Amino acid sequence: MKHYIIGTAGHVDHGKSALIRALTGVETDRLPEEKERGISIDIGFARFPLPSGRRAAVIDVPGHEKFVRNMLAGITGIDLVILVVAADEGVMPQTREHLDILRLLEISKGLVAITKIDLVDEEMVELVEADVAEAVAGTFLEGAPVCRVSSVTGEGLDHLLRTVDALLEETEPKDTTAFARLPIDRAFVRPGFGTVVTGTLVGGVIRQGDRMELLPLGIEVRVRGLQVHGEPVEQAQAGQRVAVNLAGIERSDVRRGHVLCAPGALRPTRSFAGRLHLLESWPKELKHGERVHLHTGTSEVLARVLLLEGDALKPGGTAYVQLKLEEPVVVGRGDRYIIRSYSPVHTVGGGMVIEPHAQYRRSQAKAAIAELQAKESGGTGGVIAETLLRAGMTPLGLGELAKRTGVTVETVRTELPGLGADVRELEGGLWIHRRGFGQFCDAVRAELETFYGRYPLRSGLGKEELRRKLGLGGKEFAALLAAAEAAGELSVNRDRVALPGRAPALNGAQAKLAERLRAAIAGAGFSPLTVAELKQQVPGADTEEVIIYLIEQGEAVRVGDDLVIAAPVLEEAVRRTREHLKARGRLTVAEFRDLLGTSRKYALPLLEWMDEQRITRRAGEERVAGPNG
Structure with missing residues (x-):
């Protein structure tokens, strides 16, 4: 079902409220001061029955210059406007200001109602029509229907209703597939129910029980109940005037100007x-x-x-x-x-x-200005591409893209494939502009070149250290790294990131250090030495870097806090452990110590390393075979 919002506009005391009362039977002036003074001060609302059966509501706005701020709050989200001009006065200052506001808001559909025709003769009505034609020239109301009406006698009311109905037939209803968004124009407490807010639902659907976000406060609330024109409903959709009973918020926290919307859809x-x-x-x-x-x-x-x-x-x-x-x-x-x-x-x-x-x-x-021009003229796809470009090397998910661009997640999902080579999809539903991806690859290469300049014997930079240097989140960094490796831009080996094809090489002095270190590490057997002990046994300016080189090349393994064991020796320890577990099913620390002929000082860190590799698994004070055992 399509729903529409009709708005009124015009000078004070030109008969807007009387016209709505004659058409709907509803008195939209609800405040005692309005009834006492005989003018509208705040916005009012009524169901607007149409001959075709279309669902519409009408918003009555104040015409007095002091209350234009209230008029602006009420005109939000209207589909069609009725510009009201009294036949006994013609176009007045607030007629012109309201018309200016309607133009600036780019309202595109409307008609003119010349009211109070029962107070003047035919010649006066014709003069007012000419006055109106001059005032609306060059605006969206130029050439629009003009309806002569009397709220007292009822003359012309049926014609006005049919005219509104015909105009709405040509009007696109609001988008029910967009995210739910309700600019709040009233907030009050209803006894027995609590906080109630009202507004025109300008997009999407709100259902009873929905979780919503109240902005700019950033508070999550729950929809306890919904009403449309005083009748309880299970859901409300775009184009309807809605009253929402909220749980999770006090009336004192809510005011006109706040927005109720789908969580995460917008941000202040x-x-x-x-x-x-x-x-x-x-x-x-x-x-x-x-x-x-x-x-x-x-x-x-x-x-x-x-x-x-x-x-x-x-x-x-x-x-x-x-x-x-x-x-x-x-x-x-x-x-x-x-x-x-x-x-x-x-x-x-x-x-x-x-x-x-x-x-x-x-x-x-x-x-x-160039960026704003691109966003303004590029359509939705252009805005999405520009948003990704501005995000640089930080990939964005569909939800964040929707939030930053102000369109729905579904629209973002539909538009992205059409952007072609300008964007690329990453693991985890993330997207990045091609320039941002190039920026990431360049930044990683620059970090690696700096790193290699300081540590020429190392194969690559640690993933976590690189992530921190680039200031990226874990999910985003992992997705970018995977894409860069697939594109051949980088090489990833376990926890290290390297430049493709780069192989560190030892110079003559370093090669001699490496030979002596290999001998020392192998000679320690199942009682491995620490880095500090190795540096004492094999002193040299590059000793520590050569030790790291041997570890990264797979010739040695670091276990525990700082022990370095030869890879073949560790493989033998693993072989003996597996054979023992296959034969006996369980292994104590003491048995493991004796199995290797070493002391508890070395047995424990070696056994804990096997736990980490899932070769063994703790079972109380003993070990059993792990998934990799």
């Missing part, structure tokens, strides 16, 4: 970048660093506009900007925003979010 930001259009009607330049009121979704925060080029933006101009926010907000790529002057407060301009988490510098404006 204090700085985003995008394109800004300054209204032609704004009378002065917008200066770099100017403080403004920022509206996006249902949130309002103070921000500074940082122009990426130039020191001022002229009226009617468009520029790439970075918005530095005084409080965190939740935005995704493609979200619309409005800025209003700091004081007095008037609508200045608005635009679209391109990079939700921007950290650009004016000194690098050229590169920043």
Whole structure:
């Protein structure tokens, strides 16, 4: 089932609430002050029945200039707007400001309702229609249907309903396959239920029992119950007005501007970048660093506009900007925003979010603008590729890519194969840009060259040491290493990373040290010497490095903390151990000591080494054969 949200707009006292009451039977002015003053102060909602049976809701917004901030919170997520103009007054200041806001938010569907026709004659209605036509010229409402109505007599109401119905037939509903996202416009406590939040579900589906994330607080909550227009439902979908009963949060922690969304789908930001259009009607330049009121979704925060080029933006101009926010907000790529002057407060301009988490510098404006242009024009695939490129040599999973790009995991999964050679898939569902992969290979080679310069006899650098030097996570590093080895860029041998084909070679003096060390290690037999003891027996500037060389070449093995045993001697110890276990099934430390003709001092570390290799396995105070025994 498709669901739609209809919004109203227009000057104060032009009959928006009366029109909704006449169409739906619902009084949207719920506050005592609204009823006392006879004007809308906050947003109101009602089910909007249509002749075709389509499911729609209508949002009534305040028209008074003092409450434009509330109007902006209510207009979020609408599919179609009814611009209301009273026949006895015509186009007024807030008519024009609301129209500007609708243009900046890129609302694309709507109609004009000329209300209160029962108060004026035909000539006056025609004059108002001409006034409206002039005001909407060049906007999305140019050429839109104009409906004459009276909320008192009912004249024209059926025609208006049929017109709305026909426009919605041509309107794409919101995406129910996207991640669930509900900008909150109200929060209250319902006795017996607890915290309830309401809003327009702009994407996805929310089900009873779902785990959700409340942002920017980052708190996990559970959906205890759902209502749509006062009726309990098992699930709500994009395009519906929803009340959500939440478990795990106090009412005092929630306010308008917070966002309820699928866990991990979005993250708060204090700085985003995008394109800004300054209204032609704004009378002065917008200066770099100017403080403004920022509206996006249902949130309002103070921000500074940082122009990426130039020191001022002229009226009617468009520029790439970075918005530095005084409080965190939740935005995704493609979200619309409005800025209003700091004081007095008037609508200045608005635009679209391109990079939700921007950290650009004016000194690098050229590169920043080029990146924003690529993201803006490259489509979803281009944004994904650009996000991977910015991640450098850190691979990203589908979930993180979705979070950073502001699209669904399914969309990311669909788009990635189409990026071809620009990206590559790694083990564990990770993805990296080809440049990032090249950056990783270059960084590893540089580390290895430095390492070989200091230790020319060593075969390679330890995996863990290399990972720490590169600052990568374990999963990401392992996936990159596997891909680099498969591509022939690196060689991996057990816990060492090396350059392919590199074989360390001993010089003349080192070769003589190696011969003497081989003899000393072999001569120690089952009572191996420590590195310090070997250095005493075979002194030399490179003795320790030659010992490591012999170990890495497989001629010797390090056991325990610091013992070095000849590989053939260790193989003999393993052979005797296996034969003993095959014959007797069990082996004590004392038996092992006697088996090798050595002391407990050496028997114990040798036996523990066999445990590590799974040749033996502890069974109480004894050993039995291990998986490799």
